[in-house]
Amino acid sequence: MIPRLFVEADLSATVEVPLTEAQAHYLAHVLRRAPGDPVLLFNGRDGEWRAEIAEIGKRGGLAHLLRPMRRQTPGPDLHLLFAPVKRAALDAIVQKAVELGVARIRPVVTERTVVARVRTDRLQSVAIEAAEQCGRMDAPEVAEPEKLATALDGWPKERRIMFCDEAQNAPPPPALAALSAFQGAAPAPWAVLTGPEGGFSQAEQMRLRALSFVTPVGLGPRILRADTAVFTALALWQAALGDLGPAFKAQTPEH
Numbered sequence: 001m002i003p004r005l006f007v008e009a010d011l012s013a014t015v016e017v018p019l020t021e022a023q024a025h026y027l028a029h030v031l032r033r034a035p036g037d038p039v040l041l042f043n044g045r046d047g048e049w050r051a052e053i054a055e056i057g058k059r060g061g062l063a064h065l066l067r068p069m070r071r072q073t074p075g076p077d078l079h080l081l082f083a084p085v086k087r088a089a090l091d092a093i094v095q096k097a098v099e100l101g102v103a104r105i106r107p108v109v110t111e112r113t114v115v116a117r118v119r120t121d122r123l124q125s126v127a128i129e130a131a132e133q134c135g136r137m138d139a140p141e142v143a144e145p146e147k148l149a150t151a152l153d154g155w156p157k158e159r160r161i162m163f164c165d166e167a168q169n170a171p172p173p174p175a176l177a178a179l180s181a182f183q184g185a186a187p188a189p190w191a192v193l194t195g196p197e198g199g200f201s202q203a204e205q206m207r208l209r210a211l212s213f214v215t216p217v218g219l220g221p222r223i224l225r226a227d228t229a230v231f232t233a234l235a236l237w238q239a240a241l242g243d244l245g246p247a248f249k250a251q252t253p254e255h
Contacts, residue, residue: 003031004040004048004132006139011046011065016054019061028056039063042131044138047072072137076242077189079104079159082230083196084115084145089227094123098130098140100234101243106191107145112198118145148204155213159189163208164233165216166199166223192237194229 003026009017019027027033035053041063042048048070051063080102084090097105105127107118123142131139155161193208200208208214219232238244 002038002040002050003027003033004042004135005063006128006132007041007043009043011041011043011049011068013065013067015065017041017051017063017065019053019056019063021058021060024056024058024061027053027061040069041065042137045072048137070137075101075103075136075138076238077159078102078234078237078242079106079189079191080230080234081106081108081148081151081161081191081193083108083110083113083148083194083226084118085197085226086115089225090115090118090123091126093227093230094126094142095130096231097234098127098136099134100231100238101136102140102192102234103138104141104143106143106151108148108151108193109145110148110196111201111204113196114198120144149207152207152211155211156189157213159191159213161191161193161208161211161214162233162237163214163216164192164194164219164229165205165209166195167205167216167218188241190237190241192230192233194226194233197226 005019005023007017007019009015011017027037027039033039033053033056035056037053039051039053040048041051047068049065050067050069051065054062054064056062078101080097082093082105084107085093094105105123107120120142124139127142128139195204209216217233217236219229219236224232235244
């Protein structure tokens, strides 16, 4: 397999793209690649390009662009809001969110959130690695944590929230199909919200259910771990409204 790397530089014909020290180390010492070997580059803007390694050393390297391979195409405008959990599960949440097409990853601190500190720089690296491995042509941003109440105070009304509600009377997963009524000619902006290990507080649940842009949805009869709830919710949303289901119509931009 040809390795894929996310880069910050613009990608266009006959351009030499700098490689970071970490990327050079990965190519030379992990994959045992050398100058002349092929590599695929993407930056989230200019599609995916085939290149070859021009230089590689201890302080970085260069890749020479050869030709475009895939045009840049948009994915669903989907944000993930989740309460931070312990490190192993946290890494898995970010990794799987990238694989499941999330456009922006937003940790939120709820009343029952246990984890107090989140290293967004490390999680951004996890997101980039996941994008490189799963074939995405962009790497979603990992935002700095904010309080759930603060996020809701400034929430744009056009972005609906799928609230993963633990209440017994929350609509079951099949109710997601009805949400397609909110889709117009273009995919609508959405967010999926999941809670911490102890669930949302009663006050948080009451506030969320009262908001016009929030749709409560249950995730089945069993109690799910916080990370399992994220994976389940994203998969259900993608199947009903995203690029795994009929509601999503990807538009190919001019390139």
